[in-house]
Amino acid sequence: MGRWEPNARGRLGRAAMELYVERGFDQTTIADIAERAGLTKRTFFRHYADKRDVLFAGADPLRDVVVRAITEAPPELAPFAAVSFGIEAGAELIQERPDDVRMRQAVIDAHPELQERELAKLAALVGDMAAALHGRGVGAWPARLAAEAGMAAFRVAFARWIAASAEGKLTQTVRESMTELTATVTGE
Amino acid sequence: MGRWEPNARGRLGRAAMELYVERGFDQTTIADIAERAGLTKRTFFRHYADKRDVLFAGADPLRDVVVRAITEAPPELAPFAAVSFGIEAGAELIQERPDDVRMRQAVIDAHPELQERELAKLAALVGDMAAALHGRGVGAWPARLAAEAGMAAFRVAFARWIAASAEGKLTQTVRESMTELTATVTGE
Numbered sequence: 001m002g003r004w005e006p007n008a009r010g011r012l013g014r015a016a017m018e019l020y021v022e023r024g025f026d027q028t029t030i031a032d033i034a035e036r037a038g039l040t041k042r043t044f045f046r047h048y049a050d051k052r053d054v055l056f057a058g059a060d061p062l063r064d065v066v067v068r069a070i071t072e073a074p075p076e077l078a079p080f081a082a083v084s085f086g087i088e089a090g091a092e093l094i095q096e097r098p099d100d101v102r103m104r105q106a107v108i109d110a111h112p113e114l115q116e117r118e119l120a121k122l123a124a125l126v127g128d129m130a131a132a133l134h135g136r137g138v139g140a141w142p143a144r145l146a147a148e149a150g151m152a153a154f155r156v157a158f159a160r161w162i163a164a165s166a167e168g169k170l171t172q173t174v175r176e177s178m179t180e181l182t183a184t185v186t187g188e
Numbered sequence: 189m190g191r192w193e194p195n196a197r198g199r200l201g202r203a204a205m206e207l208y209v210e211r212g213f214d215q216t217t218i219a220d221i222a223e224r225a226g227l228t229k230r231t232f233f234r235h236y237a238d239k240r241d242v243l244f245a246g247a248d249p250l251r252d253v254v255v256r257a258i259t260e261a262p263p264e265l266a267p268f269a270a271v272s273f274g275i276e277a278g279a280e281l282i283q284e285r286p287d288d289v290r291m292r293q294a295v296i297d298a299h300p301e302l303q304e305r306e307l308a309k310l311a312a313l314v315g316d317m318a319a320a321l322h323g324r325g326v327g328a329w330p331a332r333l334a335a336e337a338g339m340a341a342f343r344v345a346f347a348r349w350i351a352a353s354a355e356g357k358l359t360q361t362v363r364e365s366m367t368e369l370t371a372t373v374t375g376e
Binding site: 079080081112117119120144148149152153177181182184185187188 | 337343347
């Protein structure tokens with residue numbers, strides 16, 4: 001197999017996700033993934049560090065999009081509005097590939113260790129969002145609170161969207177969740 | 189060593205926590221813990237499943253207190269107020285032993301795997317709080333949202349309290365955090 005297989009990364013990712021769903025994450029080997037993708041193990045390791053990396057490689061681009069949106073949000077936006085702006089940008093990225101996201105979530109939901117890793121990634125994202133807000137001049141604790149509140153709304157929106165088979169726009173569900181969050185904390 | 193050592197569980201817990209802080213979690217063995225407590229490994233295993241269990245054994249009583257408080261909160265309370273009621277009950281339990289809580293947090297903060305486990309425990313608590321709200325007649329998604337929002341406020345309050353060396357009342361910090369959450373999501 002040559003070094004420049006067309007879309008090797010995408011093929012490996014899709015093959016891995018299919019196998020994780022069909023056989024389970026633990027029962028899938030990297031050799032299985034490479035074979036399904038028609039590539040070699042060596043090619044796999046050029047694109048991913050390990051089996052888990054296939055599931056979490058999307059976290060960095062997502063973080064970059066969210067953080068950039070918060071940083072570049074209109075300066076007059078209050079902290080929570082800026083966080084919402086960032087989370088909607090992230091939601092837009094997520095909803096581009098609903099099938100992949102749904103498969104990925106099914107794999108994670110079936111595996112406690114992967115769930116723990118996912119929670120850690122989301123917690124790190126809260127930290128990054130808070131840092132981006134802090135960069136806009138928001139105090140450290142208020143920034144943290146706005147970021148945690150935004151993540152609270154996002155978690156529920158994402159769960160609802162997945163429960164609805166990832167149909168429709170996640171951005172819309174996120175906006176509804178933000179509005180409902182405001183209603184619930186004000187006691188309405 | 190006899191079966192009925194006085195306060196064996198407490199002595200083992202304290203010995204473990206001291207060693208985790210002094211040497212690190214990975215560098216501490218169960219034999220070390222038993223020796224420090226003046227007890228046997230056998231006694232350790234009568235009280236804890238493993239080294240990690242010492243750190244997370246408090247999660248179940250905490251959950252029970254929080255869930256009971258939500259279930260028994262005045263029926264006229266709106267969902268978020270009921271969650272706040274539960275979280276304040278939990279905060280009261282936590283602040284009873286500030287030194288233990290501070291040591292425990294230092295151990296967890298130094299160890300990514302323990303952090304992931306802690307995040308999983310807190311996520312499970314959100315699920316339990318949502319279920320308790322649902323038991324009060326709140327719809328499943330609004331219950332989830334109120335529980336996530338309460339946990340968002342709690343996380344920040346707890347981090348602030350730990351940053352202040354666990355001095356003062358966590359319940360007070362929690363109440364402030366709840367008020368600030370309301371202010372931030374309404375854009376104030």
